[in-house]
Amino acid sequence: MHNDLAAALDIGGTKIAGALIDARGDILVRAQRPTPAREDGETVMAAVSAVLGELAADPRWERATALGIGSAGPVDASAGTVSPVNVPGWRDFPLVDRVRAAAGDRPVVLVGDGVAMTAAEHWQGAARGRANALCMVVSTGVGGGLVLGGRLHPGPTGNAGHIGHISVDLDGDPCPCGSRGCVERIASGPNIARRALDSGWRPGPDGDTTAAAVARAARAGDPAAVASFARAGQALAAGIAATATLVEIEVAVIGGGVAGAGEVLFAPLRRALRDYATLSFVAGLEVVPAQTGTDAGLVGAAAAAQALAGGPVPAAPPASSR
Template sequence: MATDLVAAVDIGGTKTAAALVGRGGEILERVQRPTPAREPAERVLGTVTDAVAELAAGPLWPRVTAVGIGSAGPVDARAGTVSPVNIPHWRDFPLVERVREATGGLPVTLVGDGAAIAAGEHWRGAARGRDNVLCMVVSTGVGGGLILDGRLRPGPTGNAGHIGHISVDLDGDRCPCGSRGCVERIASGTNIARWAREEGWRPAGADRDAGAAGVARAARRGEPVPLAAFERSARALAAGIAATAALVEIEAVVIGGGVSLAGEVLFAPLRRALGEYATLPFVRGVEVLVAGLGTDAGLVGAAAAGWSEPDTFSVRGAAGN
């Protein structure tokens, strides 16, 4: 019997997805459910293990050799624990151990969601063939991962590139991470919608979506507060990207996640703002790219991690093929 699949899990503050992924990065089976982010720790874990159990009930499961997890962070890949800012009851939660138990002892590899997206996009997406790239997820939170010199560079605990918690407003709002004025506190979908509502915006007509997708639709119609919300988000992202480029000399930034689906409502002001912030000669040419794998990048990157050395953060192997 062929044993050529990895069970990939992508855990975010809004949704948890799981899939069976083949060696070519193809997704063969998939399940998705809402993340009960404010519920007790075991309830959140149950969402993960239930999703994996649904895959395990299918005919392809005997071909699975490992599990790769991309989780909202911070993560501690060395300890196998997670402490996502947007999942408050998971603090030093032993995710690797618990998922290993739930899958009958399969090897489990943990990566941060930003690093998972970077691995996926470098393997099969918009960053393929590029050597120095920041890959970002802009969704419930804002995360990132770095490809430098053609390799994923996750750092000692797996959090390198976590651009969402770079401060771009020194006197800004307090972020749940404890700092002030973080990129995430301004630019995430959650905070785009929060700011728009605080400024008095409400969805009009039959559209009752007061979240980021609703704000994006209103911005496309030219409503001023939604347009300002996305302008504000874009400027925060641009400031963080420019700071990263100045530090490590990236050639491009790849942006995925649910907020990226807003399209030019986000990307047009982002490119304009990046021109204002990235002014030094060696950062002026940073190209802004839309994630080639869309919202699947995290799953594909988690699968790449699953083919690496078990229980470590390295994605040598699949991601480099």
């Protein structure tokens, strides 16, 4: 039985990836198309179908027991629809129904991409063996997901753990989501870069104004760059502490491009966490880097499929009926 596979789709604003993944988390077959993000919804769906067709052409497709989809959000797992911010042709698009034809009688599980990354970290990464964890992606945006009581906690619509859009500064700057002072508004890569530029940091001769360039400047001691990462770390710490205070997590796992800045981000974040995570039951909270890499979306979609649909992948809870 441990030879059984999961099929996985990872749907983002730039690419649509698919895979067949075994019970160890190894990717056996891959397929990928660019996301035609500016086209109409049917054109985007055609790219998904092409990816699924390529997977289904492989003889090992027959061994796949479930299909997991991790998608850029918002998603609505209860309705089976997706509305990715960067794919305007899909608004409440019935992705689960449209995929069922290819899936046959396999269960189809839809979760947000933050939840998928969390499933990957829980199965294969830094949250392995942890009963209660927050996993985050800090990149162009800030997303996340939760493990509670040893299980993935996607919430009814597959969006739980959306830490990027909790307000940690109720009078703060307006966020594109409509709220104010959201963690993402302070800690995402573009906001780290914007704040450094506003405070006097200047890019080098290559003109690189990404958060990665700010991180290099911070490592070299540029005060505006250091301060911008410190502020991001403070906002992340407040959000992580809020999560721990609300649901009792033991570890926060942080991945994504901005996390690649390393200690420039993690050191002020851990310092700030001591300021915000003060109650006895959250004081032991750890913050660690993510371990899964660029395939986290695919591996996580497979893990979510098995965890939520029931199936043979070792991390899964006891199988439930379809």
